Amino acid sequence: MKINGPNQPNFNPYNKILQKQAAMQKEIKKQDQVEISTQAKKLQEAEKPNEQRAAYIKEIKNAVESGEYKVNAEKTAIKMIDFWSNK
Numbered sequence: 001m002k003i004n005g006p007n008q009p010n011f012n013p014y015n016k017i018l019q020k021q022a023a024m025q026k027e028i029k030k031q032d033q034v035e036i037s038t039q040a041k042k043l044q045e046a047e048k049p050n051e052q053r054a055a056y057i058k059e060i061k062n063a064v065e066s067g068e069y070k071v072n073a074e075k076t077a078i079k080m081i082d083f084w085s086n087k
Helices: 015-029 038-046 051-066 073-084
Strands: none
Touching: none
């Protein structure tokens, strides 16, 4: 029986490690991807405020910034009581 030693052409003691490293590098190159369904896109579009609502909000913001916005304390208290009493 002839033994040629570790320098045989098909013998590499680190072959498994090299294969694992190559597989890990392939996995690292993959990137995450996000796909949004058509239903989700429709929901996102539905949540956008319409022009009338945006104008109303802008009007209130301007009134608050200029100090002209007045809060009706009685109306606010009634709304709070209704909310907390589950009416």
